Amino acid sequence: MSDTANSGLKQSFQLKSASVSLTALELYYFDEEEFETNLRDKISQAPGFFKDIPLIISLEKYEGLDSELDFFKIIGSCRRHSIHVIGVRAANDDQRRLARGASLALLPGGSHRDQAATAPAPAHDAPISEHTAEPIEPAVVPSEPAPAKVVNQTVRSGQQVYAPEGDLIILAPVQAGAEVLAAGNIHVYGPLRGRALAGIHGAESARVFCQSLEAELVSIAGHYKISEDLQENGWKSAVQIQLRDDLLVVTPLDKA
Amino acid sequence: MARIIVVTSGKGGVGKTTTSASISTGLAKRGHKTVVIDFDVGLRNLDLIMNCERRVVYDFVNVIQGEASLNQALIKDKRVETLFILPASQTREKEALTKEGVEKIINELSETFDYIVCDSPAGIEHGALMALYYADEAIVVTNPEVSSVRDSDRILGILQSKSRRAEMGQDPVKEHLLLTRYNPDRVERGEMLSVNDVEEILAIPLLGVIPESQVVLNASNQGLPVILEDQSDAGQAYDDAVARLLGEDREHRFMTAQKKGFFSRMFKGS
Numbered sequence: 001m002s003d004t005a006n007s008g009l010k011q012s013f014q015l016k017s018a019s020v021s022l023t024a025l026e027l028y029y030f031d032e033e034e035f036e037t038n039l040r041d042k043i044s045q046a047p048g049f050f051k052d053i054p055l056i057i058s059l060e061k062y063e064g065l066d067s068e069l070d071f072f073k074i075i076g077s078c079r080r081h082s083i084h085v086i087g088v089r090a091a092n093d094d095q096r097r098l099a100r101g102a103s104l105a106l107l108p109g110g111s112h113r114d115q116a117a118t119a120p121a122p123a124h125d126a127p128i129s130e131h132t133a134e135p136i137e138p139a140v141v142p143s144e145p146a147p148a149k150v151v152n153q154t155v156r157s158g159q160q161v162y163a164p165e166g167d168l169i170i171l172a173p174v175q176a177g178a179e180v181l182a183a184g185n186i187h188v189y190g191p192l193r194g195r196a197l198a199g200i201h202g203a204e205s206a207r208v209f210c211q212s213l214e215a216e217l218v219s220i221a222g223h224y225k226i227s228e229d230l231q232e233n234g235w236k237s238a239v240q241i242q243l244r245d246d247l248l249v250v251t252p253l254d255k256a
Numbered sequence: 257m258a259r260i261i262v263v264t265s266g267k268g269g270v271g272k273t274t275t276s277a278s279i280s281t282g283l284a285k286r287g288h289k290t291v292v293i294d295f296d297v298g299l300r301n302l303d304l305i306m307n308c309e310r311r312v313v314y315d316f317v318n319v320i321q322g323e324a325s326l327n328q329a330l331i332k333d334k335r336v337e338t339l340f341i342l343p344a345s346q347t348r349e350k351e352a353l354t355k356e357g358v359e360k361i362i363n364e365l366s367e368t369f370d371y372i373v374c375d376s377p378a379g380i381e382h383g384a385l386m387a388l389y390y391a392d393e394a395i396v397v398t399n400p401e402v403s404s405v406r407d408s409d410r411i412l413g414i415l416q417s418k419s420r421r422a423e424m425g426q427d428p429v430k431e432h433l434l435l436t437r438y439n440p441d442r443v444e445r446g447e448m449l450s451v452n453d454v455e456e457i458l459a460i461p462l463l464g465v466i467p468e469s470q471v472v473l474n475a476s477n478q479g480l481p482v483i484l485e486d487q488s489d490a491g492q493a494y495d496d497a498v499a500r501l502l503g504e505d506r507e508h509r510f511m512t513a514q515k516k517g518f519f520s521r522m523f524k525g526s
Contacts (some may be wrong), residue, residue: 154459156413158380158405173459175409254410 266407268378305480
């Protein structure tokens with residue numbers, strides 16, 4: 001099983017530098033009930049997506065009292081929804097102590113406090129490195145873009161297509177009751193009748209393109225509009241949808 | 257090798273059993289040895305529509321559980337020589353249908369029959385999954401209204417992911433759209449989806465359009481597959497559908513509203 005090609009020495013493991021994109025929960029204050037309710041709402045938007053994901057708690061914008069910060073309760077809430085809290089970032093000394101008490105990993109701070117190791121974007125995604133022997137690669141260096149996932153078949157009611165990294169391109173209709181999710185952009189070369197969630201890891205620059213907007217819901221980086229609110233603009237026509245100042249903006253494709 | 261055709265819809269009450277009865281009768285009438293299996297364990301209906309309910313001794317579940325042989329359970333139709341019915345059990349639960357049990361029976365039937373028509377129960381649960389699992393072709397029965405179309409879409413997704421053909425990575429199940437209870441007058445008044453609407457949404461080839469008709473109800477009540485009412489528009493529409501299923505090219509009929517003639521306008525009130 002183990003690789004013994006180079007050395008005669010057998011090792012049970014090897015430490016490697018890994019860069020993983022994961023979801024950060026930016027906490028403003030903590031109230032157990034509210035937290036639970038908000039979490040449930042978020043998850044109900046894309047139930048399949050949140051199952052068994054790792055999560056870090058970002059305390060960059062935490063405004064509550066440290067004494068209210070109960071990591072055990074946060075972990076418990078998340079665990080009930082099959083989300084695994086693995087660490088905190090941007091914690092001050094007191095918060096670090098609390099986090100350590102809850103066996104959470106401590107990650108370098110967010111963009112304000114620690115410029116060294118963070119992405120330039122308002123990072124919902126934190127590039128993190130585990131067990132680094134070598135210095136952390138600056139995250140600014142663009143990595144190889146993830147290949148787009150291409151689907152040729154109609155996405156039928158009840159089906160879900162998920163591109164965990166990169167774009168999702170669908171060359172067929174997305175039917176009512178179907179759900180398409182992508183870390184990047186979503187292109188639908190056909191009518192979009194179901195739900196489309198782009199930028200699910202928080203990429204606010206993600207967009208949704210479709211040949212006919214008939215969607216039940218469109219979401220970009222967690223900001224969403226439901227069918228009712230999509231009717232007035234570009235309904236049943238070719239549009240793109242993007243996020244501007246936390247608002248979803250629909251523009252016809254021929255005027256883009 | 258028999259061709260296995262599932263008649264399915266997701267939604268209940270759209271005409272699956274009526275269609276199973278007529279399609280299987282139509283295939284048999286053209287000389288193909290055909291068996292129609294009722295998968296609706298616990299809510300069996302097919303025997304009523306085929307008018308053989310008084311001749312049911314053993315059923316599908318009995319055969320699966322080895323309590324009877326296939327030959328004991330198969331009922332020979334009295335009207336069409338080459339047609340046989342395998343009735344469902346009324347007293348068992350759908351879970352009595354196991355994948356292995358169904359496969360064994362289908363394999364056995366495949367040896368002697370040309371066509372096996374599987375009448376699916378409504379829903380997307382176990383019984384429906386068993387009915388479609390072994391299918392080569394699927395007739396998706398849809399009414400021209402949104403909830404039926406949505407459910408048909410769902411069942412098409414399931415055919416593409418949960419059928420044996422999908423699981424084995426073989427050619428996909430061949431899909432046919434059969435629009436039933438179609439009323440051109442109501443379509444014109446905007447009370448019903450049109451053929452084009454449904455075709456556009458589901459994007460599968462149209463096998464036929466069966467007009468809404470009192471004849472269908474009467475025939476079902478008398479235990480007569482409506483395809484045998486060959487003077488009626490519904491019967492002829494089913495006959496067209498069977499012909500198309502066998503590869504014949506027939507023009508679609510009964511899709512436009514009848515222009516009211518002088519006499520019918522005169523006697524409108526009667």
